[in-house]
Amino acid sequence: MSDRKGSGLLAIFAEVDAACAAIEGLREKGLRDMVVFSPTPRHELEHALHTPEVPVRLFTLVGGLTGAGSGFALGIWTSLNWPLITGGKPIISLPAFVIPAFELMVLMGALSTVVGLFINARLPGARHNVVYDRSFSAGRFGVYVEPPAGREDEARTILRESGALEVREGPEEVRVGTL
């Protein structure tokens, strides 16, 4: 725990539906700058947040295609480099290379996904302060929003009316991501 305080509002919810309602309500009013906490991954929250597609899947695609291509390339190159006719088949017999190509596709696709995840999440070394409450690891849902000056009351009303158990002003910040 640090002494720093967040400048926004932190609402704590008991139910995912209430948290979703709050998120939708805030989004409708144009208050889109928020952080949501959930004890378990919930699709409902993603849907409510309308999170854009993350670019990690592009890493997967490029990695997978590179892997498949290099699998075929490896087979073709080694066969041409040491040409041996086997079983009367052509030197370049693609069916035999499908399995290494497939395996390399999976391997490189998976590794590039991990790399993409690290790059996009700015890991390791992302250190910043976030507001947090321990109950978010014990069944509660949280919505933290930083409304622009003058719109605090509006945001507070939306959070309360959606069924927040508690709305904290200037919640305490915790330092996370210290690897």
Place this chain on the structure above:
Amino acid sequence: MAHDNFAAYRLPLVRLERTPAAARTAIIALLVVGVIGFVASVLTDPTRAWRAYLYNWLFFTSIAQGAIIFSAATIMARGVWARGIRRIAQSTMGFLPIAFVLLIPIFFVGGKVFPWVEHPVPGKDVWLNIPFLAVRSLVLLGILFYLSSRFVYWSLRPDAGALRDRVPDRLRGVYDRLTRNWQGQAVEEERAERNLSRLGPALALVYAVAFSFVAWDYVMSLEPHWFSTLIGPYFFMGAFLGGIALTALTAVICRGTLGLEKALVPPQFHDLGKMTFGFCVFWAYMFWSQYIVIWYGQLPWEQAFLIHRLSKPYGPFALFVFLGLFVIPFFGLLGVKPKKTPSILATFAALILFALWIERYVLVYPSLYLPDTGAVTIGWQEIVTALPFAGLLLMSMVNFATRFPILQQWIPSADKEILLTSGEPVEAVAGD
């Protein structure tokens, strides 16, 4: 919003009051045209007619049984997403006894269908003879179809009990039979759940064994010197894919014609699309596992099977099967949107069913009509033979829908847990 994955908690009660006029016309037309066509086909070329009969029997039995196994799989895996779809998959049940009866004529015309009747294979004739074939087929399929009917029975029984006082007179008899020794709704739901969870795995195992025998006896034995240890799994997983495709197509048709928009929602079609996609890939995996070994080994007696299927005129058919069961659905159903859009999913499901029909043709015909000694492509004989089978399958499914609610009404307690923790229950949209 929060429960969009599961639609409503209570599904509406939907049952066809009578056979729809369009379905009745279609069934009668299919049966009349089909039976006349088949008789004409038998009179002109009995050998070809019975071979067409065999491969159509294989196709329609595959998809009907595959759909039942699909419903069993979702129940075993506690797939709550498929709650509204299970009963639709079970509607093919009525076709299985018909398939059992329709198998019997094949034993009487075995000489026209199985090459080993005229030219017995020394050493294999212990296994490949008509009496033993008839006994093992009828016993295994009998057990499989009996277990399927027990499975569907236990899935229907709690609904039959809850509705038996409200059904019209024409259904009294059926509902009374289904609810013999009734012990009260709560007890019966518990019994049904227990019995389903015991029957499900047994049914899946018996399916794998019985359909492997079907693959050995009705596909592999047609080329009596060829053997593959993978033909069984290849065959029954193809049938499973056909069952999923049939379920998806039927679900989309039911949704449109019976107004089930609130009960069958896009996330469910998304999941159904994932299943279809996944098992197309699995089909390709099975295909490739079998192909690559034969290609590598290059043993003459193994290769013959592939060469017959890849040479003229069967090559284009085999290529179409690979495109229609793997390449086109793979790219077509890769994205989220095609899976979630019922009309697109139905189009791919129809393509898969058609490709599977061709696949069963490619499995049977090139063995019997060798490419170099008078190959036979699909002509009117093959098409008219498919019609009565299609008519009987459609009739079974429509009959099922006129008797039983097409969406399961009772909720197993395991499903309740999942449903209740995923959001507050939404009460029923008025049905019927």
